[in-house]
Structures are given as C-alpha cells and as structure tokens.
Amino acid sequence: MSFSTLLSNTCTIRRKSLGAADAHGHAVETWADNATGVPCRLVAAGGNEKQRDELIVIADYRLICGADVDVTERDRVEIASVEYDVLLVASVYGGAAVHHKELQLRMVR
Numbered sequence: 001m002s003f004s005t006l007l008s009n010t011c012t013i014r015r016k017s018l019g020a021a022d023a024h025g026h027a028v029e030t031w032a033d034n035a036t037g038v039p040c041r042l043v044a045a046g047g048n049e050k051q052r053d054e055l056i057v058i059a060d061y062r063l064i065c066g067a068d069v070d071v072t073e074r075d076r077v078e079i080a081s082v083e084y085d086v087l088l089v090a091s092v093y094g095g096a097a098v099h100h101k102e103l104q105l106r107m108v109r
Contacts, residue, residue: 003100007039007064012078013071031076040065042079045104061105067091067098077105 015034018027040063047059061084063077071077077084084105091098 004039007041007066009040009042009079011038011040011042011063011065012036013038013069014076014078014083015072016074016076034075035070038065038069040079042105057107057109059107061107063103063105065101065103067100069101071101071103077103082107 012033013035014031016029016031019030020028022028043062043064045060045062047057050056050058063084065071071086071089073086073089075086077086084107086103087106088104090102090104092100092102
C-alpha cells in the first residue's frame with residue numbers, strides 16, 4: 001500500500017492575514033485559504049471535557065500530510081466544515097529526505 005492511499009481525507013489550510021482597519025483603526029484579522037483539497041489523514045489523539053458555565057470539549061488530533069504542504073503553527077486546518085488550530089508541525093524523515101509531515105491539531109467547542 002502506498003503512502004498516498006493512506007491519505008483518505010482532504011483539508012483546507014487557512015492562513016491569518018490583516019485586512020482593512022475597523023472603526024477604531026485596528027487591522028481586522030481574516031483567515032484566507034492558503035491551500036485547498038490537500039490530501040491528508042486525520043487521526044484522533046485524545047481529549048477531555050471541562051465544565052464552566054457550559055460544557056467545553058477539547059479534542060486533540062494528529063494530521064498526516066505530504067512533505068511539500070505549506071503549513072505552519074500559525075495556521076488553521078478545516079476538514080468537513082470543522083476547524084482545528086495547528087499546535088505543532090513536525091517533519092518526518094525517511095532516510096535523508098522529509099517523507100511527510102505530522103501536525104498536532106486541537107479543536108475546542
């Protein structure tokens with residue numbers, strides 16, 4: 001089985017940029033698509049719940065994608081209309097070259 005056949009999901013990588021100024025003169029943060037249709041695989045990695053005024057669910061995931069994907073810890077990833085914060089981007093080597101990237105993601109709702 002080849003590596004690419006394991007990438008059974010697709011995702012959109014969003015990058016933050018500063019847009020036009022608001023009424024107070026502050027630049028408004030916007031999230032724009034940096035890459036779409038990126039082949040990937042999403043794997044659950046754990047999570048927990050916290051009770052405050054309402055129940056908060058924190059879920060951690062690992063995302064596997066190709067070595068050439070342009071993604072940083074400042075980005076967000078969307079899969080099936082669910083948005084995740086990128087906590088860590090790690091390059092995984094196969095010999096002397098990067099084989100793929102593994103991302104740690106977090107979803108809070």
